[in-house]
Amino acid sequence: MGNIDYILEMDNIVKEFPGVKALDGVTFKVKRGEIHCLVGENGAGKSTLMKILSGVYPAGTFSGKIILDSTEQHFNKISDSERAGIAIIYQELALIPELTIYENIFFGHELGKGQFIDWNETIVQAKEMLKRIHVNINPETKIKDVGVGVQQLVEIGKALSKNVKLLILDEPTAALSEVDCDNLFQILRGLKEQGVTCIMISHKLREVISIADSITVLRDGKTIISIDATERKVGESEIIKYMVGREIKDIYPKRKGIKVGDVCFELKNWTAFDPNKGRKILRNIDFYVRQGEVVGIAGLMGAGRTEMALSIFGNTKHYDTKGALYVNGVKRTFNSPERAIAEKIAYVTEDRKGNGLILIQDIKFNTTLANLKQLLKGFFINEHEEVHVAKKFFDEVGIRAQSIEQSVGTLSGGNQQKVSLAKWLFSAPKLLILDEPTRGIDVGAKFEIYTIMNELVKRGVSIIMISSELPEILGMSDRIYVMSDGTMTGVLDAKDATEEKIMEMATA
Amino acid sequence: MDELSKLFRKNIRDYGMFIALAVIFILFTALTGGTFISPNNISNLINQTGYIAVLAAGMTLVIIIRHIDLSVGFLSGFLGAIAAILITNYNIPAIPAIIIVLAFGALIGLIFGFLVAKVGIPSFVVTLAGMISFHGLLLFATQSGGTINITDHFFNQIGNGFIPSFGRIAGLTVSTLVIGLVGILLFIYFQIKERNTKKRYNFEVSPAAFFLAKLVFISAMITALILVLAVNSGISWTLVIVALVIFVFSTLLNKTALGRHIYGIGGNPEAAELSGISVVKVTIYVFVIMEVLTALAGILFASRMQSASPTGGTGFELLAIAGAFIGGCSASGGVGKVTGSLIGALVMASLTNGMDLMGLGSSVQYMIQGLILVLAVVFDIMTRKSRLNS
Structure with missing residues (x-):
């Protein structure tokens, strides 16, 4: 046998x-x-x-x-x-x-x-x-x-x-x-x-x-x-x-005719100390993003990329930060995500299930959670408007589910990621930070997410994309920063970048 | 038939508590030879449920955000004693005394919330410490004379009085009948409105026959309740207060941003924080609400007893927590309804009431209450598993 x-x-x-x-x-x-x-x-x-x-x-x-x-x-x-x-x-x-x-x-x-x-x-x-x-x-x-x-x-x-x-x-x-x-x-x-x-x-x-x-x-x-x-x-x-079951010619869709504008976000000499670990996790980082730009951040695991995003986005881990953060040329400090959101910054986390979505709640709940303010009529949430908003973004990002009342925990990884995107699109960000946006997602859904990113850029949104997948970094970014051990070890224009150059900087 | 069983399985979490309640009612009616279901006892039962339901409403919010409050029993006893002392020993009129006690509750909630959310001590520890301290304070407050009697008529009406009857028709109080009728009509109106809204958005709705059956059944239950109350003295002030509390906090959870934030934090605190919600603030709000409701429960109980005693509030925390779990709160947070907890509180109060009628001692009562609490959580976990698998 x-x-x-x-x-x-x-x-x-x-x-x-x-x-x-x-x-x-x-x-x-x-x-x-x-x-x-x-x-x-x-x-x-x-x-x-x-x-x-x-x-x-x-x-x-x-x-x-x-x-x-x-x-x-x-x-x-x-x-x-x-x-x-x-x-x-x-x-x-x-x-x-x-x-x-x-x-x-x-x-x-x-x-x-x-x-x-x-x-x-x-x-x-x-x-x-x-x-x-x-x-x-x-x-x-x-x-x-x-x-x-x-x-x-x-x-x-x-x-x-x-x-x-x-x-x-x-x-x-x-x-x-x-x-x-x-x-x-x-x-x-x-x-x-x-x-x-x-x-x-x-x-x-x-x-x-x-x-x-x-x-x-x-x-x-x-x-x-x-x-x-x-x-x-x-x-x-x-x-x-x-x-x-069909051919995808270019998994990284091209952006055409995007005008890159002025610097809209900048970090100068940004340093962060993690009191829990008792060491500096970010050191003297200089970094900027221009309007309408996709900036990739490459690096090895533990290089400090997620920590940098968290330190920008309301510093929920309570790092001691030094240095300056500018939004549209104005110096800011965010001591809660609420403040960062108010300045039109959004952060799609690396770990969808862990700290991105409320899995036991439905798509509608998750979509509107970060921007309920806009749905308030006096004390109360305008439920008609809420359904309207949830449906609009449901269609816009192409979530595949029975309805906006399906609980997020029952969706596939790709659809969950689209819910995360829908949630932050509703807050109408000017700067969108994506942390490993396509981790664990299949090829078809990846392509859809890249297409959404390009659509956003067309509308003038700037994107910071943290990714460990070099082909994705090379395929989607206009400029690429490379981090290693809490410092920026280099920045490359997409047209000059190769995987070898990035790896060299990442292991520097 | 297949569809009906599917529908039933999907909603078993919601129906479970009604089934439990029905079983308890039938059981105690049989065991007490009908005394349990007599109009007099039902009226009594509602007033006994009052302070437990108020505590269970607050406990719902606490459990949703993944915390617990063990202190509510002795705190309500202690705050009831404060009310009694203010009224009896210091001759303060009832209304200012009530306001002082509620404010005191809010202050304690602020301290608990601060310790839990800002300092980061687990709520179990904070409220366990509170439970022990308030027990001591209760004993201290009632130490001189044992029981403090309250003679203020207004204060005692809260737990014992009824709304004006406006006369009787065929032996039934008019005000109760009118309120009952309006209540049923409003209930039907809002149910139909909600269903139509859902339909308009192409959401899933239960089949029309099922919906109709539900309307008829619940209307019949309300009618039965109203008739029982109308034969007696009518609607009690306790019932009015409980209804208000349930309405306010149900609305808070379902219709306001704070309610959303509470469910969000319960579902995933980190995700909520990164969505711009302040977990610290919301946690403090919830504990303030909980302790204000505890003060209210203490007032209801003291008023009902027309006194404060060294044993006031003993075991209330168990009844409230069990009520919340039976009412559908999930032990792992993020899930729960105030209306469910009301039913859960009614289940627990019915158990106490029924066992009292049967003449069972408190030893047996505690054992059975503990058992019911475990069963409720087992039921929660089992239904959650089967829901995940389907």
Whole structure:
């Protein structure tokens, strides 16, 4: 039964939810010892397929066969799939910040006799494991004190300690800097040699092409194609075509005939001290934005880009700031987001779910939250006007949902991001700060967000775009600032910028 | 049928408390041989619900913004004692005494709000400290004579009096009938208006037959209540005050910017802050409202008892918190309605009233109340899970 060359065969998988067929006869085969990338737009069925494989959806709730190592499997719970040698690492890491690295690696399958843990053995084995994943850090360090890149590797170490045969990584690079990505990929290639097979879900096609041995594309719950990337070279545009079912010629739409005006926002010698961390997080930053300009801010994770946005936008983290902030040439201090909003500044946060949206409330509620003042009639909110406003922006940014009364938590990432945009568009900003505007969003929705950005610029809005995706920075910006370790290490005109130049400044 | 069951499942959170209330009513009617449902007891029950409902209304706002207030029981007892002392020992007229007590409540709310929002102490700790301190203050205030009797007629009317009857027709008080009729008509008018507005915006509305059934059912319930009250002495001042409190805070939550900000903060405080909402300010407002309502509850209770005693307010915080949870407030914040909490308060007061009628001791009563509180939260979590899955 099954082919010996394949470690995993998922055959004709059908999974239905009330009213939706999430998977419609998906076939997915993974060869032994390869790195197999699974791509597709949000809602294509990637996560559902992986949840079936890992036993989140138990056998019987779907139809079709799962064959692992030539034996048919029926997983009823997650521990069944773990026992069979499958481990899954989700985008949101499942580590415990207050525990040490070695405690985390063996969390849930502690070493020892009975109820008693053998800590010495644990530390020794953790050290071995860290060597295997090329982490040169004391295993007694707490998880909260290491970067996201190392945390990601510790997760892998945790999976390896369970003798994993098939490792599934869901968007492993979403939160990683380029350097951390390269490091991660090197380790994945190393694992391959040790006989561990990897399935990786990713939206970053460039990475997919660089690492994949095979690529499977899902669309609308169906397998579109499986490509052997060791046989021929695959291009990004080819994958995009399979993903969206049509060709997107230029994912970064061009802006034409925009007149860039005077400087409308400026930071001079801007320095911020974080009393919680006890150190300076921003140092002597000089920065300006002209009217009608898209200014990209590139840099590695932890370079201080989000901190800079927060320090501008009402300083909710209570940094001690020095230096000057000018809006249209007038010096200002904002001690709350309310004040920044009053000066027509808006900030779309990096973490939509964490601090961007109120997930349990509906689209209408979220759209009007930042600018209720405009809807007040005396003491009361004018509900007719509110519906009108919510509908207008719903259409303008192209949110796909049943109605403006659908709760935001049930929307896809791309639609959630559009709600964030709708919310800030209603406040009619002159300066829009976008922090990782397309993180975790599929290609189609990305293109729509870029189109909205261009439309705003046409109306005279200035945009600051913080992004870790270099192609996006290069494709959308007029000028590019590069940050490293809390300082501005350079500024480039878009036409002179290359990925190499940016990386050089980012690692300066 | 399928659609009806779907509709039911979607709204189970809202119907759960009505089902609980109906079960309690039927159960106690059977167990007390009908005494529970007698006009006299229903009138009594409403006045007993009064101070709990006022506390539950405030508690709704507190729970929505992810906080809790454990101090409301002894604080209401203590503030009731202050009212009694002002009136009895210092001969201050009722109205100024009431204003002083409400202002005192506001001051305590300001201090609590400051400690919670500005200093950053968890509300659980702040109000636990408050609970203990106010217990001490209550004992201190009533120490000399034990119970302080209140003889002021105006003050005692608040918890015991009824609105003027304007005579009786067929044994029923006229004012109650008129108010009841106007109430039902207004209810139907606003329900139809809201439905039409929703339709105009192409929002989802429940099927027409279902809507009609709901109107008929609720109108019938109001009619029954009105008839029961009209047989008796009519509408009490307590009922008037509770209705006003519920109306004001329901409107505040649904129609004003402050209400939106409260729901926003409860749903995601960081996102609310970054949307230009001052979490500190709103939190202070909410605690001021809570403690003013606590003062009002204290006045209602002291007035009803015509006295203040060392045990005044004991366990009210439990009844109010349980009422809010039964009424649909979510333990994780962001969700809750003042009208729901009113029903929840009625559930808790019915339990107390029914068990009193049955002659059960306070030992059994506490055990059952605790059990009901846990069940309400379990119900909240279960329905939330099933809603997320659907």
